[in-house]
Amino acid sequence: MEEDHLIAKINRNSPSREDAFNKLMDMYGEEIKRLIFSFVKNWPQAEDLTQDVFVTLYTKLETFRGESNIRSWIYSIAINKTKDYLKSWHFRKMQVTDKLKGEPKTGKNAVELHVISNTEDRILYESVLQLPLKYREVILIHYYKEFSIRETSEFLSIKEATVKTRLSRARKLLQEQYTKLGGER
């Protein structure tokens, strides 16, 4: 309900438009930036992409038809932008450059990992980030962000049955990776 009022305010071009948009950023900025990071595993890119998401949101708000809730809509923008980036020449070039430089795979993750005190959780976190994108994305959307199979299939534009199959395969891979990194069977 509060969200509907905010969108109406932004669309009406009212003087409080910026305040309303600020509030939307307060509500979703944190979770969107975290999701994007879990896809791209790189903070500067996560920052840029989060900005892109909210700028797009601002420019497209007038087209929001209210058929889904605003959270799903923001997620859909974020996932599309992130996947476009991961498919882009810039990202592929960065990957190659990183490999040539011989930088550690995890980079900042290695530092961040210290914040997880529980070893099992730390291993699980690392295992998830190491999954191939095709499997990581379904795990992140369905388990991390707790969207249903149907919503996950809509975000990724794939069939529900495919989501289910990928989840099944992803869990298997995750279990293997988790055990390989020292997690309990």
Next chain:
Amino acid sequence: MMEEQLKKLSTTMDQGISKGKVFTDKDKQQILTRIRKLSVPEVRSKKSHALLPKFLTAALFTGIIFSTYIYFDKEPVQHTQPNVVKKPEEPPVSIPNVSGEGSSAVYTSNVDENKLTISLRITNNSDSTITNRLKYRITFLNSDLVKATGTESFMIEPPNDSSFESGGTKSISKEFNLTKRVARDSLENAIKVEAISDNKTHHSFVIDTVKYEAYEDIGIVPHQEEVEKEEEKKEEPVPIAISEGEAKQILNRNLADIKQTLLESQKKNNWHSDNPATYEVAGPDFEPFVTDNFSNNVLKTFLPEYFCECDSGMLPRIHQEVRFNVNAITEDMIEISGIEPASDMSNIGSQWRFKLAKEDDVWKLDHWEESILQGANLRLTKEEAGKLLSTQTNTVTFQKEIQVSGAKVYVFQVKDADHEFMAAINSSDTSFVYNYE
């Protein structure tokens, strides 16, 4: 183990990513700066408006009113400041903010007629009176309901009395005469309503309160002659060439043949995740078991994905005792549905629908369709849930029925030669429930 850990993945990931805030004021400022930059042309145009009267005033003082007026009115505006011409101001866009809480539907069925009455209760949650004319589109999301009403969607256009005040509620009702009876399940989450104005949907919801009043449900026993009348109305039964049991056997045999063909094709062509099957090479091997329709619409996409080392989730594994139903049989067509219950590997069940067609005296698979049970409500009985857990080597004993997150869950004790454990099954979608008292 993994399923349990994945359930708290949200916490694990958030802690792993960062314990502190990652979206900061700096992020917000950068976003706002980018947005303000987007709006620059608009700001410039406003400044031009402000400058024009100043120039005109200056011209008045210098005594060259007429010629300068023309100069400023035409030349600068046309060549250097195209945005100076003031457009008529558009009225502010008012977006109707409505909700449909309290909307309901009633299904009534007796010997003579079947009716569906939809009662909408629309509330204006806007701060002001809604002046836009609101229309309501009803969409039926269930194929049986579509058949019975004869339409997929229907637009209700109430007269515009322009008095939908803030906080007010309007009641709108629409009755549909159905051409046939529909099952209770067909009405669940099957009526979608959209509030529309100016070709935009402003709010949509699905009616979840449906009252079902079929005569056998409400205790009205029809007179014998009415029953006979209804019997007469029924279509003549089509001669059935095979029994339901035989139909199920045909499907099972067909699925087994397809599985065997997949295994042989893999062996022959060394298909694996890095060498995915191609329809052109593998497809012809399936011709004895599937129709052209299945080949073109299913196999073409299925084959390249199948050998991904995740085959366990791709072929249907239909439970043979629970909800395995033959829906239609004719001499040359069989329609069957069944469920693939949730498992330890994939805690999400599926519903499958199959169509087999007879070609040159051979039954072939013509179509299959899988839909996820998440969000469904199968209303499994405890006997059915028990059957889902049973194997040839274990003993399943019902313990209790509990409610978890609004769903009915059956708890069983399962014993086999080596283990004894408790298992809980969600009656709505067959999923295993782990967190219960």
